[in-house]
Amino acid sequence: MARLSPMVLVPPVLFAGLAALFFVGMQREDPDALPSALQGREAPAVAGTPLGDLPRFEDADLRDGQVKLVNFWASWCAPCRAEHPVLEKMTGDGVTILGVNYKDKPDAALGFLTELGNPYAAVIADDKGRMGIDWGIYGVPETFVIDGQGRIVLRFAGPITQRSLESDILPAIAQARGEATQ
DSSP: OOOOOGGGGHHHHHHHHHHHHHHHHHTSSOTTOOOOTTTTSBOOOOOOEEOTTSOOOOGGGGGSSOOEEEEEEOTTOHHHHHHHHHHHHHHHTTOOEEEEEESOOHHHHHHHHHHHOOOOSEEEEETTSHHHHHHTOOSSSEEEEEOTTSBEEEEEESOOOHHHIIIIIHHHHHHHTTOOOO
């Protein structure tokens, strides 16, 4: 009787392992959501430079007892342009948004805000991307809902649309405020 090589078992075992990984991955609640190790933890340090003569924010502003959003954006980012009207509407509805201009040229960033309007209560520039690294962003836009104690309630990657505003952002703001959600 011929003896089978152990190598014959490698393809079926690899296939079974991959199938198990795919199955587990498909069981996630939202397969498009990017994980955040910071959710539920204190927001990382705020470290940026002024952007023109716009008001700027610091660490203490994230811990002032008020819920707010921190939005990473750039003038060169097409999805940032697409989400801008939603940010403007949110500001009009009383939501405080702090902007972090990510790896951008100051003149281009200021031109972007002049053209589209400024939804931000305060803005800092992250010229080198260091703050973005500390906050774990993958790209822009990314938005964080911060509770009044400076903890991250939600990290939302991608442009905020009316749909994501209603399904993700507003419930996270309500949670950060300690309100019951339906």
